[in-house]
Structures are given as C-alpha cells and as structure tokens.
Amino acid sequence: MMNNPASDTAVSPHQSRALPIALATAALLVLPWLVTNDYYLRIIVLSGFYIVLAVSLNITTGFTGLLSVGHAAFFGIGAYITALLTVGAEWSFWPAFLLSAAASAAVGAALGFVSIRLRGDYLAIATICFAEVLRLLALNWISVTRGPMGVPGIPAPRLFGVSLDSQQAFYYLIGVAVVLVIYTAHVIQASPFGRALFALRDNEMAAEAMGIDTRLYKVAAFTTGAMFAGLAGSLYAPWLTFISPDNFSYLESVMILCMLIVGGLGNIWGVAFGAVLLTFSLEILRPFETFRMAIYGALLVALMIYRPQGLFGNLGWKALRQNIGSRFGKGRGPAREPTP
Amino acid sequence: MVDYLLQQLLNGLVIGSFLALMTVGFSMTYGVIRLANFAHGDIGYMMGVYVAVSAYFAGVPIALALVVGLGFAALLGLVVVRVAYKPVFFAPRLVMLLTTIGVSIFLENLAMVIWGAQARPFPVPVDNPFIKVGSVRLFLLQGVVIAVTVLLAISMHVLVHHTRLGKSMRATAEDMETAKIMGINVNRVVYGTFLLGTFLGSVAGILAAVYYNSISPLMGFTPTLKAFCIAVLGGIGSLPGALVGGVLMGIVEALGAGYIHSGFRDGFAYLLLFVFLVFLPNGLFGKSRERA
Amino acid sequence: MTLFQVGGVGKRFGGLVAVDGVSFSIAAGEVLGIIGPNGAGKTTLFNLMTGLLKPTQGDIVFRGESIGGRRPSQIAARGMARTFQNIRLFNSLTVMDNVLVGGHTQLGDKFWGAFFHTKAFQRQQENLRKEAERVLRIVSLDDKRDDLAGSLPYGAQRRLEIARALMSKPTLLLLDEPAAGMNTGERAGLIETIRTIQASGLTLALIEHDMKFIMSLCERIVVIDHGQKIFDGTPEGAKADRRVIEAYLGAEE
Known part of the structure; x- marks a missing residue:
C-alpha cells in the first residue's frame, strides 16, 4: 500500500479489522511470558531494535531516496551518550534517553544539511566516511570513550523505583519504540509531509518547482531517521550493558540497508519484517561466524540480481519498472535516472 | 624538525602511491560504467596478495607466486563483473551499490574462512636497506613503490591515449550508447577495464603487503573507500587526477599521523574525504561530469 | 497592470x-x-x-x-507554477497524489496535524482532495486518479503536469x-x-x-x-x- 497515502488516510482501524488487531496486540503483549527460553527472547528483543533502525532508515532512504550507509552511527551516538552519561556522570536513564535522541537528531540534521548537494553513490560514500570518522573517534578518544575497551556496566533504566533490567522489561521498552516508529512512519506516509518526501525522491527539480523546499525536507528526513536510531541506541546500551565501537560498524549500516531491501524499499511492514527475518537468520547462524557472513554476502548479491524489489515488492519499484518498460521496452531502461 | 617533516612527506608519497594505483583502477571502472565498485580493494588488493602467498606456501618461487597472484586477481575481476555486476548494470544505483557491497562482504569473509581472520606478516622477508639523502632515510622499498607507480602510471597513460582499447574506453565513458553505435564492443571494453583495474589494485596490494609486512582479509576496505573519494577529488576517470589526489591524500594522512594522532590516521583521511565530497563534489579540477 | x-x-x-x-x-x-x-x-x-x-x-x-x-x-x-519540457512527474505516485503535491503551497506539510489526526487537519485534507478532483476534471484525468503517473500515456502525462501546476492556485x-x-x-x-x-483569470x-x-x-x-x-x-x-x-x-x- 506504500506511496499511496491517498487511499488510506485512515490510521484508525476499520470495524472489521478491530478483532484481528486486538488479538495480535494481545499476543504480542503476552509473548515475553510465553517464550521461556532466554536466548530466543533476546533475539526477539534484538529484532525490536532492528525494526526501529530499519523503519527509521526507511524514512530517510525508502521515502526520500537519500542513500545513507551511516545509520549505525546514529545508533552509536544514542548508545554512547546514554552509556557515558549513566555510567560516568551517573545521570538517571530518562534524561540521558531524551538527550541521546535529541543529540542524534541534531547530528542527523547537521549531516543532512552539509550533504544537501549529494545524491546516490556520492551521498552513500559521504555517509560512510561520516560514520567511520565517528567510529574512529570513539576508538581513539580514549579519555572520554575508553576507546576499544568500550563502556561496561551500563545500568538498566528505573521506573518508579523499579529497575527494568529483565528481558521482559526491555521487550516492552523496545516494543513502545517499535510502535512509535511504525506509527510515525505511517503518519508520514499518509500526510502531506510524506507526499512531499516522495515527490522529492521521484523528481527533485519538479518538487522544488511545486513549492517544496527540498533542502528543508532532506534535512527533515535525515533528522527523523537519526532521531529514532538514536533513541534505539539509547535503549540498546543498557540492554547490552556493555558497548564498544565494534557494535556500530559499517557492516551494521549495510545490514540495516539490507533489511530495507529484503522488505521492499518504502514498504513499512515489509521493512519491519525484513528486520525480523535478517535478525533471526543471522543470529541462528552465529555459530558459523565467518561462513555466515560469506553466505550473507553471496545472498545479498543474489537478491540484488534476482529480486531487487525485495521479497514483498513495493509500488515505487513497480512504477519504476513499468515506466522504464513502457518507453524503452523489455524493462531495460536508462540506468542512471531512477531513485534512489 | 625539517628532517622529520621531509621523512613524513616521503612516507606520504609512498602511501599516496598505493592510493593512486587503487584509485586509477576504481576511477576507470566508475568512469566507464558508472559503477562504484566497493569490492575493488577486495578483488585485487586483498585477494591477489593472499593467492600469491598461498602459491608461495605451495612451493612456487616467490617471483612466480606474485605473478600468479596478479593473474588471479585480474581474472577474479572478470569473473565478478560477469557473474555479479553485469546483471545489475542497468539497475538503480542502490541495487548496484549493494551488489558490490555484497561481493565485498563475500570475498572478505571467504578469505577469513580460507586463511583465517588474523592479520599476519608477509611470508618472505625482504631486505630493506636505506640510503641517506641529506638526513632523510630513503628505504629501498619506498624507492621500489614509487618507481613501480610511476612506471604503471606512464603505461596507463600510453594505454589510454594511444591504443585502441584506450580509445574505446574513453568513448564508452563519454557516452555508452554512441560508442555502441560506432561499433565499439562495449562488453569487451567493460571487461578490459575491470581486468586492468583489478590488476593495478593487486599491484598496489602486493606492494603494500611487502611494505607494511602485513596482510589481512580486511586490508582492502579502507583503500577502496579512499579510492572512491580520491577519484571524486581528482575527477572521475582522470588519470592525472587520481595520481595527484592519491599523493595529496597520502601526504595528509602521513602528516596527520605524524603530527597529531597516529591512531586516528584513517580518521583524518575520512574527515578530509567527507569535507571534499561535501564541498567539492565536482572534483578539484571541476572535471567530474556528473554529480549523482 | x-x-x-x-x-x-x-x-x-x-x-x-x-x-x-x-x-x-x-x-x-x-x-x-x-x-x-x-x-x-x-x-x-x-x-x-x-x-x-x-x-x-x-x-x-x-x-x-x-x-x-x-x-x-x-x-x-x-x-508561480510551471510545467517542464521534458516531463517531470512523480512517477511512483498516483495521479491524485501528483496533483495533491501541487497543493503543497496551499497547505504546507501539516505534520503535527497528521500525527494527532486532528479534525482541522482532516477537514483541510478533504477540501484539498475536492479541489484536486476539480482540477483533474479540467484536464479530463478524473477517471485516472488512482493510476500511477509513470504509467500514463504521453499526452496524459503532459496534461497531468498542467493539473499539478494548477493545483497550486498560481x-x-x-x-x-x-x-x-x-x-x-x-x-x-x-x-x-x-x-x-485563462478564462478563470490566470496569467x-x-x-x-x-x-x-x-x-x-x-x-x-x-x-x-x-x-x-x-x-x-x-x-x-x-x-x-x-x-x-x-x-x-x-x-x-
């Protein structure tokens, strides 16, 4: 249903859909008490983090067409700020959480602003460089970040005097974040704001000529994506209790991008599912460390060749193909124009 | 003081040579088919060295082993372009980008599976005497690196400007459709470009492996990223741009590492690249034909 | 004047x-x-x-x-609104959405209205949609409103560009x-x-x-x-x- 804000402005559920939705909600609410295996519960929580990351990157890359390969950096900013404030400065979690999301959003805005003229490969590279600079900074600025030793002993958030350190507690915490990011993504998709982002993705010059300040919207798309990634990072730090620069490498960013592709660029539920799918399959293959990554690389190539529109496809992609097909025949079109 | 500076400049020149060789290969393929090959450093720079080392361990004399490594890398370049890249030539950029990243991840981890994840020394000890020029020490290997780079640069210049393949390459880079109409076998040009590009990359890789006395499955990643940015900086497809940009980059890195913080060496490089990309997306000489 | x-x-x-x-x-x-x-x-x-x-x-x-x-x-x-010589539509959006983008100058993005799903926001959206349908009728594309812009035939794409421009009430x-x-x-x-x-008073x-x-x-x-x-x-x-x-x-x- 993506790219079609016209036909479903209604965010509120339909009468007939109320029951299944209520059942699914109930199932998700009791899930952490049904999964007694701590290992699987951890993977479920981990996929929650990746859903937030993937759906937020989808706003930047899927909706707006800005090819960012540095999303893990924002995740890292959130995690590090929370870790350093709660461990070193002994802040309590919640103000650190807010500051993490805000700082990450601010850095996102700054990155979006300076890279405003870049598109495609150039933007991709610029975001990689940016993320690497931050990672190397975390690695080398030892007096602040402890460098490669990382930050251990990150305390769990407390709410009304109760420490939320159980796996179940984190399930609900990340669950709230997941609901928030998916709701926001839906609102954006169905709002004039989202329409402006799609327009800018499809044709920047025309969008500008129609009165859309494309600079502002690019920055906004970056900021929104970064904010949610920072927010996820802020929860990630106390969940892991230990973070180091390795947690936020270039491969993480690529992984998040892959979740987008698997789920279908722009397709919110598809992307969320892609996040779950990749998290689970990679976790289950973890014992085969290097093999797993080699297979992952090969599968990525195969996916790009045989099913670049993702497992569930998306309308944006179809439109692209259709359009190319109709004018140039056989679906082989101009290589350079299409988004992103 | 001055000696230290000169010594760092010399180091920078050597680092710059590796980068320049990497960039020439990267820039050629980007120029001809607009494919930013993220696996560039893994195909040539890394795999070439490992195959050479393996051949050496299998009893092949080192000189021959190096040739085997270079040959294998060039061939691997062909295979990758045929199997993985050709199907996505006309796909949107994101697809191309992720395909090359996929190849990169695949090769890096394949190398880890076969040869282990740890960095290790280059197996053949190389005598590395130095001569003193004034008070600056010029090591033999540094001389070799610079000489090989200059030699290859000249050969490339001749190849690009005075051979049929070179002319076809330039025509294809200018406009693929027109090149096709003019009867140029574009496929052959693309394969030729990749063959040459990966060859140059693996020369850089072998030189770097000997010079730093270290090889690792991840050794190709950073140079690739730098090569992309230097290619942009020097103008996509521009040979002199790649050389000047590479050397400039190498010097900045060496000075940053020597004077500010050695651990943040790559950080300086990325920071500079980021700044250049953002403020000079058309390159230093304004040669780049496209921005996206 | x-x-x-x-x-x-x-x-x-x-x-x-x-x-x-x-x-x-x-x-x-x-x-x-x-x-x-x-x-x-x-x-x-x-x-x-x-x-x-x-x-x-x-x-x-x-x-x-x-x-x-x-x-x-x-x-x-x-x-001021314009069309382009080499058509520049938003190809992955529907005809309707293309025209609604044209209404951007009328409305802005209204993000918070959408986020909280306010009454005022819904009313504005409804008005905008009605206006879009009127504009689509002018260029006789009202029966194609749910088609993707990229899939329209050439002449219709040109007309859609005009509709999109008109929507901004230039x-x-x-x-x-x-x-x-x-x-x-x-x-x-x-x-x-x-x-x-022209008869509607546009220059x-x-x-x-x-x-x-x-x-x-x-x-x-x-x-x-x-x-x-x-x-x-x-x-x-x-x-x-x-x-x-x-x-x-x-x-x-």
Whole structure:
C-alpha cells in the first residue's frame, strides 16, 4: 500500500479489522511470558531494535531516496551518550534517553544539511566516511570513550523505583519504540509531509518547482531517521550493558540497508519484517561466524540480481519498472535516472 | 624538525602511491560504467596478495607466486563483473551499490574462512636497506613503490591515449550508447577495464603487503573507500587526477599521523574525504561530469 | 497592470552566453507566447524566471517584488507554477497524489496535524482532495486518479503536469512546450483546456514551437534568438517582422 497515502488516510482501524488487531496486540503483549527460553527472547528483543533502525532508515532512504550507509552511527551516538552519561556522570536513564535522541537528531540534521548537494553513490560514500570518522573517534578518544575497551556496566533504566533490567522489561521498552516508529512512519506516509518526501525522491527539480523546499525536507528526513536510531541506541546500551565501537560498524549500516531491501524499499511492514527475518537468520547462524557472513554476502548479491524489489515488492519499484518498460521496452531502461 | 617533516612527506608519497594505483583502477571502472565498485580493494588488493602467498606456501618461487597472484586477481575481476555486476548494470544505483557491497562482504569473509581472520606478516622477508639523502632515510622499498607507480602510471597513460582499447574506453565513458553505435564492443571494453583495474589494485596490494609486512582479509576496505573519494577529488576517470589526489591524500594522512594522532590516521583521511565530497563534489579540477 | 517583469536578464555558462540582456513584462490576465528557434535560450529563460537558475545579470520582478536570487520553492509559494519540457512527474505516485503535491503551497506539510489526526487537519485534507478532483476534471484525468503517473500515456502525462501546476492556485502559469509530441486532436483539446484556464483569470506564458498553436492562443509574443529578444508584439506583427523571419529561415538552413 506504500506511496499511496491517498487511499488510506485512515490510521484508525476499520470495524472489521478491530478483532484481528486486538488479538495480535494481545499476543504480542503476552509473548515475553510465553517464550521461556532466554536466548530466543533476546533475539526477539534484538529484532525490536532492528525494526526501529530499519523503519527509521526507511524514512530517510525508502521515502526520500537519500542513500545513507551511516545509520549505525546514529545508533552509536544514542548508545554512547546514554552509556557515558549513566555510567560516568551517573545521570538517571530518562534524561540521558531524551538527550541521546535529541543529540542524534541534531547530528542527523547537521549531516543532512552539509550533504544537501549529494545524491546516490556520492551521498552513500559521504555517509560512510561520516560514520567511520565517528567510529574512529570513539576508538581513539580514549579519555572520554575508553576507546576499544568500550563502556561496561551500563545500568538498566528505573521506573518508579523499579529497575527494568529483565528481558521482559526491555521487550516492552523496545516494543513502545517499535510502535512509535511504525506509527510515525505511517503518519508520514499518509500526510502531506510524506507526499512531499516522495515527490522529492521521484523528481527533485519538479518538487522544488511545486513549492517544496527540498533542502528543508532532506534535512527533515535525515533528522527523523537519526532521531529514532538514536533513541534505539539509547535503549540498546543498557540492554547490552556493555558497548564498544565494534557494535556500530559499517557492516551494521549495510545490514540495516539490507533489511530495507529484503522488505521492499518504502514498504513499512515489509521493512519491519525484513528486520525480523535478517535478525533471526543471522543470529541462528552465529555459530558459523565467518561462513555466515560469506553466505550473507553471496545472498545479498543474489537478491540484488534476482529480486531487487525485495521479497514483498513495493509500488515505487513497480512504477519504476513499468515506466522504464513502457518507453524503452523489455524493462531495460536508462540506468542512471531512477531513485534512489 | 625539517628532517622529520621531509621523512613524513616521503612516507606520504609512498602511501599516496598505493592510493593512486587503487584509485586509477576504481576511477576507470566508475568512469566507464558508472559503477562504484566497493569490492575493488577486495578483488585485487586483498585477494591477489593472499593467492600469491598461498602459491608461495605451495612451493612456487616467490617471483612466480606474485605473478600468479596478479593473474588471479585480474581474472577474479572478470569473473565478478560477469557473474555479479553485469546483471545489475542497468539497475538503480542502490541495487548496484549493494551488489558490490555484497561481493565485498563475500570475498572478505571467504578469505577469513580460507586463511583465517588474523592479520599476519608477509611470508618472505625482504631486505630493506636505506640510503641517506641529506638526513632523510630513503628505504629501498619506498624507492621500489614509487618507481613501480610511476612506471604503471606512464603505461596507463600510453594505454589510454594511444591504443585502441584506450580509445574505446574513453568513448564508452563519454557516452555508452554512441560508442555502441560506432561499433565499439562495449562488453569487451567493460571487461578490459575491470581486468586492468583489478590488476593495478593487486599491484598496489602486493606492494603494500611487502611494505607494511602485513596482510589481512580486511586490508582492502579502507583503500577502496579512499579510492572512491580520491577519484571524486581528482575527477572521475582522470588519470592525472587520481595520481595527484592519491599523493595529496597520502601526504595528509602521513602528516596527520605524524603530527597529531597516529591512531586516528584513517580518521583524518575520512574527515578530509567527507569535507571534499561535501564541498567539492565536482572534483578539484571541476572535471567530474556528473554529480549523482 | 504588470504582474511580472524581466529586466536585462542574462545567463552565462562559463564562456557561453545562453541569455543575453532580455527584458519584457507580462500583464495580469494575458497569454504571452515565447518563441524562437531551437537553442535560442527559451528554456534557460524559463528556468531563470522560475528560479531554477540564478541570473548572472539583471533583475526579475514578480508581483512587485524582486525574485532574482530566490529559491524555486519560494517563488512557487508566491504564486508561480510551471510545467517542464521534458516531463517531470512523480512517477511512483498516483495521479491524485501528483496533483495533491501541487497543493503543497496551499497547505504546507501539516505534520503535527497528521500525527494527532486532528479534525482541522482532516477537514483541510478533504477540501484539498475536492479541489484536486476539480482540477483533474479540467484536464479530463478524473477517471485516472488512482493510476500511477509513470504509467500514463504521453499526452496524459503532459496534461497531468498542467493539473499539478494548477493545483497550486498560481497567479502566473508557465508552460514549457505543452503541446510537444501531441497529435492534432490532442492539441485541439489542449487549446480548449488552456482557454478554460485563462478564462478563470490566470496569467499564462508559454514556450511553443508550433506557430499555429501560438497564434490561436496568444495576444502577444516575444521572440528570442541567440539569447536575445528580437521581437515583442502581436503575432501578426511577428509574421511581418524581417528579423523574426530571418531568425527562422536562418535556423532552418
């Protein structure tokens, strides 16, 4: 249903859909008490983090067409700020959480602003460089970040005097974040704001000529994506209790991008599912460390060749193909124009 | 003081040579088919060295082993372009980008599976005497690196400007459709470009492996990223741009590492690249034909 | 009353002078034709007028205010809309959404309204949608509203561009070769559409090659050749003007 804000402005559920939705909600609410295996519960929580990351990157890359390969950096900013404030400065979690999301959003805005003229490969590279600079900074600025030793002993958030350190507690915490990011993504998709982002993705010059300040919207798309990634990072730090620069490498960013592709660029539920799918399959293959990554690389190539529109496809992609097909025949079109 | 500076400049020149060789290969393929090959450093720079080392361990004399490594890398370049890249030539950029990243991840981890994840020394000890020029020490290997780079640069210049393949390459880079109409076998040009590009990359890789006395499955990643940015900086497809940009980059890195913080060496490089990309997306000489 | 004025505007790309000191004005309510041989600088002129390019000299005044260095989005917000010679639609969006994007200047993004799903927001969206349907009827695309813009046939894509521009309720509408690639029947339809638009009180300027098309729509034309204005007057006057004839004959050689 993506790219079609016209036909479903209604965010509120339909009468007939109320029951299944209520059942699914109930199932998700009791899930952490049904999964007694701590290992699987951890993977479920981990996929929650990746859903937030993937759906937020989808706003930047899927909706707006800005090819960012540095999303893990924002995740890292959130995690590090929370870790350093709660461990070193002994802040309590919640103000650190807010500051993490805000700082990450601010850095996102700054990155979006300076890279405003870049598109495609150039933007991709610029975001990689940016993320690497931050990672190397975390690695080398030892007096602040402890460098490669990382930050251990990150305390769990407390709410009304109760420490939320159980796996179940984190399930609900990340669950709230997941609901928030998916709701926001839906609102954006169905709002004039989202329409402006799609327009800018499809044709920047025309969008500008129609009165859309494309600079502002690019920055906004970056900021929104970064904010949610920072927010996820802020929860990630106390969940892991230990973070180091390795947690936020270039491969993480690529992984998040892959979740987008698997789920279908722009397709919110598809992307969320892609996040779950990749998290689970990679976790289950973890014992085969290097093999797993080699297979992952090969599968990525195969996916790009045989099913670049993702497992569930998306309308944006179809439109692209259709359009190319109709004018140039056989679906082989101009290589350079299409988004992103 | 001055000696230290000169010594760092010399180091920078050597680092710059590796980068320049990497960039020439990267820039050629980007120029001809607009494919930013993220696996560039893994195909040539890394795999070439490992195959050479393996051949050496299998009893092949080192000189021959190096040739085997270079040959294998060039061939691997062909295979990758045929199997993985050709199907996505006309796909949107994101697809191309992720395909090359996929190849990169695949090769890096394949190398880890076969040869282990740890960095290790280059197996053949190389005598590395130095001569003193004034008070600056010029090591033999540094001389070799610079000489090989200059030699290859000249050969490339001749190849690009005075051979049929070179002319076809330039025509294809200018406009693929027109090149096709003019009867140029574009496929052959693309394969030729990749063959040459990966060859140059693996020369850089072998030189770097000997010079730093270290090889690792991840050794190709950073140079690739730098090569992309230097290619942009020097103008996509521009040979002199790649050389000047590479050397400039190498010097900045060496000075940053020597004077500010050695651990943040790559950080300086990325920071500079980021700044250049953002403020000079058309390159230093304004040669780049496209921005996206 | 003068709605729009170009004063000695020039644009230079490196050594190439694309537009060279052109001046003219557009009065409220008129339909101005801009013609000239291929490569005369007409589209560059349009891009200067809409802010996609910044003039290297001269000034542009729209509704009493200089818009020389403004961004296209700011100029659009002041009430100027345009179409493109090489169609620039939002291909992965539906016809309806393309037109709704045109309403951006009317509404803004209204993010918080959407986030909290306010009544006022819903009402505005409903009004915008009604307006969009009205505009789609003008260009006879109302039955295609859920099709993807990229899948429309060529002529329909051109009409959709006009609809999208109309949706922003412009005071000045610039059409860049609106009839390019259309057959005779489609052209006749387009002329009707443009007349309807004009009758609703809009001011129009259009670039066109087809003289018949221009003659049947415009009261006044400006002729551009080699980046310079060589004629400004009635279509009949242009037919008799020696420089205009030479420019066209010269170009046909």
